Amino acid sequence: MKVRFAGRDPLRDVTAYRSTEPANTAANEPGRFDLSSNELVLPPLPPLPTVLSVIEDGLSRLARYPDPTARTITEEIAKHLHVSPDAVAVGPGSAGVLQQILLALCGVGDEVIYAWPGFDAYPLLVAISGATSVHVPLTSTGDHDLDEIRARVGPRTRVILLCSPHNPTGVVIDRHRLDSFLRSLPGDVLTVLDEAYVEFDRGENPPGTPDVLSRHRNIVVLRTFSKAYGLAGLRIGYAAGPERIMVTVRKAGLPFGVTHIAEQAAILSLHSEGELRGRLDTVTVSRDELTAGLRWSGLPVLPSRANFVWLPLAAAADSFAQDLAEAGIRVRPYPGYGVRISVGAPEAQESLLRSLGRGVPTIWV
Incomplete structure (x- = not known):
């Protein structure tokens, strides 16, 4: 008798995260640059200098399990946000915490709404929870269409994912629009505000600050130490929101999901303002230089408040990325939409702009 094993239906139409992409080795190859992953690769930035010694000291504890509750970093994050520790959940990166949230709140038959294009892990994480993704196109300016998202909310909607600054466009959500949107939602719909890149936002009062959490009881803020703090390889992120929700989110966490090294590095990072x-000042200058150089090359670039820029190239996105790959520069194409280019080291950006300065870009505009 043949025994057949089949995956759950929601997982059949999604692929493993970036499973078809080459390994991230470009940074180690002379003359090749990886500007595709939004890592903080501006030397000598990652990680913060005072954090390095903690990472080295933690190597002696690798045979020991970490604190399963990650209590110390949870309390430090609570102080940072001026909330109760019971309102915080930590996990292996913001993607790991988002998975906890979706597993805690969603199941088969439920819907999760988010803007598209967006973070390419969203579809997989929603599918793992058993729920169904509902995509809402971005506006022509790379912003969330909050009116359309609200119109898509129905009896099956459990979670709405917003991202500010948005990945991949770098556009932020206006605080007043966010407040109005949250007030318009049914009481049983939770909004998750993904702020993985919020530290790069140089504007005032970015959404997700403690006063937003205090004004609204239907929002969870998601953040990470992977981006601005340069700890992507240690995998630690967190969420803050209503205690009644976060208690369930913590139950969905992977046991020992945050290592001792990651916890200690994150604590020091919070105290290294x-x-x-x-x-952040260095990234802002480099981002402005990259934006100006791309525009000088004749390419459309949206104003960004993150550590990357977005080129809305539509159908030409793939060919643009392929031509740059042949020149030794890796960027992230979103087929049919555009291309995201991470802010990089000076030599990487100079190589990119030299490649574009050879007259090639005119075929994409």
């Missing part, structure tokens, strides 16, 4: 401010 001066170093963080300096690197």
Whole structure:
């Protein structure tokens, strides 16, 4: 008798995260640059200098299990956001915490609404929970169409995912629009505000600050130490929101999901505001230089508040990325939509702009 094993229906139409892409080795190859993953690759930025010694000291504890509750970093994050520790959940990166949220709140027959194009892990994480993704196109300016998202809310809607600054466009959600949107939602629909790149936003009062959490009881803010803090390889992120929701979210977490090294590095990172401010200034300058150079090359570039820029190239996105790959520069295409280019080290950006300065870009505009 043949025994057949089949995956659940929601997983059949999605692929493993970036399973078809080459390994991230470009940074180690002379003359090749990886500007596709939004890592903080501006030397000597990752990680914060004061954090390195903690990482080295933690190597002696690799044979020991970490604290399963990650209590210390949970309490530090709570102080940072001026909320109760019971309102915080931590996990292996913001994607790991988002998975906890979706597993805690969603199941088969439920719907999760989010803008598209968006973070390419969203469809997989929604499918793992058993729920169905509902895509709402971005506006022509790379922003969330909050009116259309609200119109798509129905009896099966459990979660709405918003991202600000948005990945991949770098556009932020206006605070007043966010407040109005949250007030318009039914009481049984939760909004998750993904702020993985919020530290790069140089505007005032970015959404997700503690006063937003205090004004609304239907929102969870999601953040990470992977981007601005340069700890992508340690995998640690967190969420903050209503205690009645976060208690369930913590139950869905992977046991020992946050290592001791990651916890200690994150704690030190929260106390290194001066170093963080300096690197954010460096990223802002590099982002502005990259934006100006791309526009000088004749390419459309949206104003970005993150550590990447977005080129709305539509059908030409794939060919643009392929031509750059042949020149030794890796960027992230979103077929049919555009291309995201991470802010990189000076030599990487100079190589990119030199490649585009050879007259090639005119075929994509």
